[in-house]
Amino acid sequence: MTGDGTFALAALLLHALAFLVLAVVAPLRRLGRPAAWFSILCAAGSLVSALLAWQRHAGDAMSRLVWEWLPAQGQTLATVGVLADAESTIMLTLVALVACLVQVYSLGYLSDEPAPSLGRYYAYQSLFAFSMMGLVLAPNFVQLFICWELVGLCSYLLIGFWYYKPEAARAAVKAFWITKAGDVGLLIGIVLLWRQSGTFDLTEMRVLVDNGALPLAGLSLITFCIYLGAVGKSAQFPLHVWLPDAMEGPTPVSALIHAATMVTAGVYLLLRTEWLFALTPDVLLIVAWVGAFTALLAASLACAQDDIKRVLAYSTVSQLGYMMTAIGAGFAAAGFFHLLTHGLFKALLFLGAGAVIHAVHGNDLPQMGGLARRMPQTTVVFLVGTLSLAGIPLFGGFLSKEEILGAVWAGGLTGPFVLLMMVAFLTAFYMFRVVFLAFFGTPPARDTHPHDPPMTMALPLWILAALSLGVGIYFAVAGPALPFGPAEHEFTSPDWLMPAAVGAAVGGILLAWLTYQRRAIDAATLASALGPIRHAALRRFWMDDLFEGVYGLGLLGFSRLIGWIDRYLVDGVLNVVSAWTVTSGDDLRTMQTGRAQDYVYGVALGLMILLLWVRWALA
Amino acid sequence: MGLQAYLTLAAVVFCIGFFGVITRRNTIGILLGIELMLNSVNINLVAFARFSGDVTGMVFTVFTICITVAEAALGLAIVILLFRVRRTVTADHLDLLKG
Numbered sequence: 001m002t003g004d005g006t007f008a009l010a011a012l013l014l015h016a017l018a019f020l021v022l023a024v025v026a027p028l029r030r031l032g033r034p035a036a037w038f039s040i041l042c043a044a045g046s047l048v049s050a051l052l053a054w055q056r057h058a059g060d061a062m063s064r065l066v067w068e069w070l071p072a073q074g075q076t077l078a079t080v081g082v083l084a085d086a087e088s089t090i091m092l093t094l095v096a097l098v099a100c101l102v103q104v105y106s107l108g109y110l111s112d113e114p115a116p117s118l119g120r121y122y123a124y125q126s127l128f129a130f131s132m133m134g135l136v137l138a139p140n141f142v143q144l145f146i147c148w149e150l151v152g153l154c155s156y157l158l159i160g161f162w163y164y165k166p167e168a169a170r171a172a173v174k175a176f177w178i179t180k181a182g183d184v185g186l187l188i189g190i191v192l193l194w195r196q197s198g199t200f201d202l203t204e205m206r207v208l209v210d211n212g213a214l215p216l217a218g219l220s221l222i223t224f225c226i227y228l229g230a231v232g233k234s235a236q237f238p239l240h241v242w243l244p245d246a247m248e249g250p251t252p253v254s255a256l257i258h259a260a261t262m263v264t265a266g267v268y269l270l271l272r273t274e275w276l277f278a279l280t281p282d283v284l285l286i287v288a289w290v291g292a293f294t295a296l297l298a299a300s301l302a303c304a305q306d307d308i309k310r311v312l313a314y315s316t317v318s319q320l321g322y323m324m325t326a327i328g329a330g331f332a333a334a335g336f337f338h339l340l341t342h343g344l345f346k347a348l349l350f351l352g353a354g355a356v357i358h359a360v361h362g363n364d365l366p367q368m369g370g371l372a373r374r375m376p377q378t379t380v381v382f383l384v385g386t387l388s389l390a391g392i393p394l395f396g397g398f399l400s401k402e403e404i405l406g407a408v409w410a411g412g413l414t415g416p417f418v419l420l421m422m423v424a425f426l427t428a429f430y431m432f433r434v435v436f437l438a439f440f441g442t443p444p445a446r447d448t449h450p451h452d453p454p455m456t457m458a459l460p461l462w463i464l465a466a467l468s469l470g471v472g473i474y475f476a477v478a479g480p481a482l483p484f485g486p487a488e489h490e491f492t493s494p495d496w497l498m499p500a501a502v503g504a505a506v507g508g509i510l511l512a513w514l515t516y517q518r519r520a521i522d523a524a525t526l527a528s529a530l531g532p533i534r535h536a537a538l539r540r541f542w543m544d545d546l547f548e549g550v551y552g553l554g555l556l557g558f559s560r561l562i563g564w565i566d567r568y569l570v571d572g573v574l575n576v577v578s579a580w581t582v583t584s585g586d587d588l589r590t591m592q593t594g595r596a597q598d599y600v601y602g603v604a605l606g607l608m609i610l611l612l613w614v615r616w617a618l619a
Numbered sequence: 620m621g622l623q624a625y626l627t628l629a630a631v632v633f634c635i636g637f638f639g640v641i642t643r644r645n646t647i648g649i650l651l652g653i654e655l656m657l658n659s660v661n662i663n664l665v666a667f668a669r670f671s672g673d674v675t676g677m678v679f680t681v682f683t684i685c686i687t688v689a690e691a692a693l694g695l696a697i698v699i700l701l702f703r704v705r706r707t708v709t710a711d712h713l714d715l716l717k718g
Contacts, residue, residue, distance in 0.1 A: 594714030597641050597649075604637075 005065035007053035008084040008137055011046045011096055015130035018042035022123035029123060032115025036107055039122040043100040043129065050096035054089040061085070064203065066139050078200050083139035087336065091136045091268060094343045095261050097467075099129040101460035102256040105351055108456035109252050109358055121161060125256075128154035132261050136268065140200040141190045144269070148186065148229070151262045152179050158257060159249040171245040178242040182232015186269075189225030193276075196222065202272065209275050220280045226273060227287060234266025234320045237294040241543050243317055244301075247309040251354030254309060259316050259350050260343040267323045267339050274332040281330075288328025288408070292416030292423075295321030299426035303433065307363045308353050311434055315389065316346060318423060325420060326404040329411030331491065338400035341471055345388035345396050348464035352382035355457055356438060359450035365434065370443035377452045379439045381465040386435050388468045390428035390505045396468035399475045402501050406493030421504055428508025436516035625666035633659035646701065646708045650694045657687050 018039045022029045029035050057063070066081030084092075103125055110118055131150035138144035153176075160172030190200070197205050197214055208214045230236070235243040246258050257263070270277060270287070277284055295318045302314035319342050326335035355378045360368055372379045388396040401424065408417045452458065636655030643649050661680045668676025702708050 589718035592716060592718030594717030596710055596713070600641055604641075 004056055005053075005063040005082045005084045007049045007056060008063075008082045008089060008092060009065055011049035011053060011092060012082065012130060012133040012137060014042045014046040014049065015099075015126050015133060019123055019126035019130055022119060022126060029119035030116045032113075032118040033107075035119040036103070036122045039126050040100070040103045040107070042126065043096070043103050046129070046133075047093075047096040047100045050089070050093045053084055054093045057084050057086055057089040064139055070142070078140055078142040080143050081139050082137040083202060084137060087271065088136050090340065091336075092133055094340055095129065095132050095136060098256055098260040098343060098347045099125070099132075101463060102252045102347070102351070105255075105354070105457050105460040106250070106252040108454045109354055110250060111454075121158075121250075124154055124157050124161070128158065128257060128262075132265070135265055138202075140202055141193070142200050144272075145187060145190055148233070148265065148269075149183065151257075151265060152176065152183065152233070155179070155246070155257050155262055158253040159246045161249055161253065165248065168248040171242075171248040175242040175246045178239050179232040182229050182239055185225045185227075185232075186229025189222050189227075189229065192218070192222045192225065206275055209279065214279070216279060219276075220283050223273075223277050223280045223283045224286070226269065226276075227283060230266030230269050230324075231290070232266070233269075234263050234324065235294075235317045236266070236290055236321065236324060237297060238543060238546075240294060240298065240317045241547060244310050244313040247307070247313050251309065251350060251357060254313070255347045255350030255354065258313065259346040263316060263320060264323070264339045264343065267320065267327065267335055270324070270327045271332045271336050271339075274327070277327070278330065284328045284330060285413075286328070288325050288411070288413050288416050291321045291324030291326075291328055292408075292413075292419040293321070294318070295325065295423045296419045296426075299423045299430065302430040303426060306365050308356065308365055308368070308434060308438065309350075309363055311365075311430060312346070312349055312353055315349075315427065315431065318427065319346065319389070322401070322404050322420060322423070325413070325416050326407045328416070329408045329413050331407035331411065334400070334403040334407040338397070338404050341388070341396040341400040341468070344464055344471065345385045345468040348381060348461065348468055349385040349389065351457070351461055351464065352378055352385060355453040355461065356382075356450075358453060358457070365437045367444055368438040369441045370439075371450060372439040374450045375439075375452045377458055378461070381461045382439065383435065384465040384468055386431045388472065389431050390509065391424060391501060392505060393472075393502060394469070394476055395472040398472055398502075402493065402498055405501055406497055407491060409494065409497065410491035421500065424501055425504040425508045428505040429512045430508075432509045432512035433516055436512060440517060622666055622670045625662060629659040629662040629666070631659075632656075632662065644709050644711055646698050646710050646713070647695075649710060650691065650698065653694070654687065654691060657683065657690075 022035055022039060028038070062083075062085040064081065064083050066079040066083075068076045069080045070077040082088075103122065106121065106125070110121060113121070128151060131147045131154060135144055135147035135151060138147060156172050156176040159175055160169050162168045163172075193205075194200055196218070197208055199205055199208070205214070232239045243258060243263065247254055249258075277287070298314045298317035298321060302311045302318065305311045305314060319338070323335035323338050323342070326332070326338065355375070356368060356371060357363055359371070359375060359378075362368075384395065388398070391398045391401040405417065405420055405424075408420060453461075633656050636652045636657075636659060639652030639655065640649050643652060661683055664676040664680045664683070668674060668680075698708055701713065705713065707713070
């Protein structure tokens with residue numbers, strides 16, 4: 001069965017249209033709200049197209065719509081176009097959905113923004129959605145890499161949207177450079193892979209791999225390089241440090257880019273090249289261990305944060321680690337399932353946090369408290385998101401999380417499995433810590449009269465909450481058959497897995513409840529009991545210090561050495577030579593008297609020397 | 620008188636001319652020196668022509684004299700122009716090319 005790629009292409013091009021119109025028609029952009037509505041209209045059209053594309057490509061239908069792009073000696077080096085299949089269209093739908101909802105939400109969230117700046121925001125948003133869809137639908141590595149860089153650029157532009165804030169500008173640059181470090185690996189990997197296989201095309205390469213025609217020598221290096229790109233983009237240890245800082249951007253941006261879509265691009269890349277990674281089990285083992293370690297590290301960091309967005313950011317890092325571990329265990333479909341549900345409920349959590357920040361005008365948890373009575377709607381949707389993330393049955397994240405745990409167990413990775421169980425406990429703990437501190441408990445002395453958000457913000461929240469819950473209930477009823485990939489379950493989870501996972505989550509919730517709601521356990525006692533770990537977590541496990549040290553000592557030191565050599569050795573030699581030339585020229589100048597007769601002396605002298613030379617030397 | 624006497628005369632005239640070229644401070648004097656040097660060459664040519672019985676040297680001398688006339692006219696014109704511009708014809712003062 002073949003599908004039809006036009007709908008996928010339309011979804012992609014609608015965002016491109018929105019971006020081009022907003023970028024080129026400056027008067028429309030400066031109007032602000034009309035520009036926003038235009039962009040939202042395109043996003044809505046794109047969502048409809050994406051849904052149609054998904055419907056056309058359910059099952060194993062696949063369609064390619066490509067144009068030749070880089071011609072080279074009788075063949076085509078690279079193409080552009082769309083590769084629509086079950087995986088890419090469902091991801092496309094997620095991107096289109098979250099992009100559309102976030103654009104609607106931003107209308108309320110950024111209502112205080114001046115009109116030109118709002119227009120700029122929507123131009124960036126459209127560019128991002130276009131690039132992300134281009135990445136998702138990429139039929140070859142070249143288009144994938146270009147879009148990969150484009151989403152990185154949009155991430156930079158949107159983190160630094162409030163560029164007059166120094167922290168925001170710094171965070172934008174940091175995110176850009178750190179992801180770029182991984183992207184270098186990706187580029188090297190792609191080029192090496194091209195040398196090995198002779199093609200950039202994903203489908204052709206898949207055929208090569210299936211026929212066993214791809215040489216295996218050196219393939220581990222290639223997949224590791226590609227994985228490096230994913231490490232940067234998906235914020236895996238040790239390149240995870242940019243994501244928490246990226247929270248300086250507007251909250252809807254964090255929801256779209258740094259929770260639901262862009263940061264999952266790394267996971268998506270590994271999913272798309274799953275068959276390639278399957279040839280290199282050693283790299284997969286690294287993926288799994290790094291993923292599990294990242295998950296635990298970030299979860300423990302999330303427990304020590306006071307900024308609500310940072311908690312969510314570390315939670316995103318942690319969940320990305322979850323997905324990576326599943327891929328490392330060899331069951332990419334499980335990771336992709338979690339990617340989709342996570343996209344829904346993490347966008348919901350960020351947008352909910354945005355509503356809270358909008359209401360209390362601050363990010364800090366101690367400034368909040370008792371919001372449940374003031375903001376009942378927000379509380380309900382945030383709770384839905386939290387329960388999904390914690391993995392409570394009937395909610396969105398439950399099945400996908402259990403799927404990952406089952407996959408890791410089935411993959412025989414006991415170590416990462418234990419780490420992930422600890423993360424499940426910690427996840428429930430830190431999320432309910434946020435819930436109890438922000439929505440329950442006592443309000444702070446300084447009261448800002450918070451209230452539920454306006455309609456434009458509430459609607460996306462309710463839609464996402466309904467979807468998070470709906471997905472959970474759907475799969476609870478229909479059984480955990482994934483709507484993509486192999487219809488058969490690739491593995492069977494042991495019977496004790498589900499109770500254990502739920503138990504860990506409930507344990508985490510209980511501990512948070514006892515600590516922050518009942519105050520049966522003093523938070524300070526808990527903190528001092530975990531003294532060194534807490535201290536380390538507050539310093540972010542010295543990862544930022546490490547990078548600064550490497551940068552300050554290594555890179556800057558090396559640059560200073562090079563600078564010294566250039567300034568004193570290279571320039572010194574040149575200065576000496578030029579000074580010598582100048583002085584000797586100055587001295588020799590006096591030879592030129594300007595008197596004609598002196599030159600005649602010179603001619604006579606020269607002639608005499610010539611004659612003598614002819615007489616004696618040549619005789 | 621043999622060839623040697625003519626050659627000696629030519630050498631003496633050449634040296635007198637050359638001496639004038641290097642020692643005269645007046646530009647017109649220098650030009651006169653140059654004329655002397657050229658004429659010494661003419662003496663050489665005529666002497667060789669006479670003693671070898673070949674008229675080529677004499678014909679050549681006629682050409683040399685013609686060209687010398689032109690050269691003298693040109694040189695004097697330059698000197699007159701120099702005088703108009705610089706108000707001097709003393710060679711020592713004409714040192715615009717001094718480094």
